Amino acid sequence: MRTVKVGTRQSALALTQTGQVIEQLQQASDKYGIECRFELKKIVTRGDQILDVTLSKVGGKGLFVKEIEQALLDGEIDxxxxxxxxxxxxxxxxxxxxxxxxxxxxxxxLVTRGGIPLAELPQGARVGTSSLRRSSQLLAYRPDLSVEWIRGNIDSRIRKLETEGFDAVVLAAAGLHRMGWEERISDYVSPDICIPxxxxxxxxIECRSDDPFILDLLGRINDGHSELAVKAERQLLGRLNGGCQIPIGAYAVIRQEGGSGSAVTLEMTAVVGSPDGRLLLKEWGQGTDPIALGNALADRLLEQGxxxxxxxLRG
Incomplete structure (x- = not known):
C-alpha cells in the first residue's frame, strides 16, 4: 500500500478543500481497487506570510504555490x-x-452588514477587496463606491465588516460554499457586472509528471468540462501575460446539445480594465478548441488596447 503525501497551504479553506479532494480520491481508490492511504502535509507559502500589502504590489505570480511546488520537486510530497x-x-x-x-x-x-445587496449599498459605501479585477469592475458599475484593499483569510475579512467598519467585502463564492458558509452570502455578483x-x-491537483501511479489516481477524479473551461481561461491569461497586478477576468461555460458524448461548445467572456474602472475592454467568443478560443479573445482584447x-500597470 502506497502512502500518498498531499501538500496544502494551512489556511482553514485550503485544509477544507484538500480534505474534500482526499475524500474523493479515497472513494475512487476504493472503487477501483487502488491500494493507498493519504497523509497531509501543511506548507507555508510566501503569500501567506505577506499580509500587509496588496497582492498586486508584490507581483502575485506563484505567491501561493512556489514553496509547495518545490516540495513536489524535492519528493517531500506526491x-x-x-x-x-x-x-x-x-x-x-x-x-x-x-x-x-x-x-x-x-x-x-458580497458579504455585507445587514445583508444588503450590491445595488442597494449606500452612496460611498466602503467595500473591501484585495483584487484589482474586482475593484475595476465594481467601480465601473458603481463609481460612487469607496473600494479599499483588504487581506487575510475569508473569516478574518468577514470580521473586518465590524472591526474596521467596512460596509461590504467581496469574496469568491466558491470559498464560502466549500466552507459551508453559504448563509453568510448577502449577494452574488452577476458575471454581467463582474467577470470572475x-x-x-x-x-x-498538481503532481510530478513522471509519477504514473499518481497521474492514474488523479485521472479518476478529473472533470472534463471543468478542465476545458479552465484551459480556455488560462490560455487567455497566458497570452496576455497576466497576473494579480493586472485587472483581467475570464469566464468560460460549456454548452452541450444532446446527451453525454455529444459535441461541446465553449462560450467565454473576458475583460481587461483600468484599476479605476473608467476603461473596461470586453470580448465574447465561442469555439470547440479551448486553446484557440483563449488566444482569439486575448488577441481581440490586445487589438482594443x-x-x-x-x-x-507593469511600468
Whole structure:
C-alpha cells in the first residue's frame, strides 16, 4: 500500500478543500481497487506570510504555490491541492496538473452588514477587496463606491465588516460554499457586472509528471468540462501575460446539445480594465478548441488596447 503525501497551504479553506479532494480520491481508490492511504502535509507559502500589502504590489505570480511546488520537486510530497486561480501560467518543468475536479460556483459574492445587496449599498459605501479585477469592475458599475484593499483569510475579512467598519467585502463564492458558509452570502455578483478571475472556483491537483501511479489516481477524479473551461481561461491569461497586478477576468461555460458524448461548445467572456474602472475592454467568443478560443479573445482584447493597460500597470 502506497502512502500518498498531499501538500496544502494551512489556511482553514485550503485544509477544507484538500480534505474534500482526499475524500474523493479515497472513494475512487476504493472503487477501483487502488491500494493507498493519504497523509497531509501543511506548507507555508510566501503569500501567506505577506499580509500587509496588496497582492498586486508584490507581483502575485506563484505567491501561493512556489514553496509547495518545490516540495513536489524535492519528493517531500506526491501531490498538491491548489486553488487554480492562484496558479501562475508558467508550468514548472517536471510538474503537471493531474486533475481538475468539478468546478464550483465561479462567481464573486458580497458579504455585507445587514445583508444588503450590491445595488442597494449606500452612496460611498466602503467595500473591501484585495483584487484589482474586482475593484475595476465594481467601480465601473458603481463609481460612487469607496473600494479599499483588504487581506487575510475569508473569516478574518468577514470580521473586518465590524472591526474596521467596512460596509461590504467581496469574496469568491466558491470559498464560502466549500466552507459551508453559504448563509453568510448577502449577494452574488452577476458575471454581467463582474467577470470572475481566471479559473475561479476550480481546483488544480498538481503532481510530478513522471509519477504514473499518481497521474492514474488523479485521472479518476478529473472533470472534463471543468478542465476545458479552465484551459480556455488560462490560455487567455497566458497570452496576455497576466497576473494579480493586472485587472483581467475570464469566464468560460460549456454548452452541450444532446446527451453525454455529444459535441461541446465553449462560450467565454473576458475583460481587461483600468484599476479605476473608467476603461473596461470586453470580448465574447465561442469555439470547440479551448486553446484557440483563449488566444482569439486575448488577441481581440490586445487589438482594443489591452496591451497599453497592461504595459502601464507593469511600468
Amino acid at each position: 501531490m498538491a491541492v491548489h486553488s487554480m486561480k492562484d496558479m501562475p501560467w508558467e508550468r514548472q518543468p517536471g510538474l503537471a496538473i493531474g486533475a481538475t475536479p468539478k468546478r464550483v460556483d465561479p462567481r464573486d459574492c 478571475a481566471v479559473a475561479q472556483g476550480a481546483l488544480g 489591452a496591451d497599453r493597460i497592461i504595459a502601464e
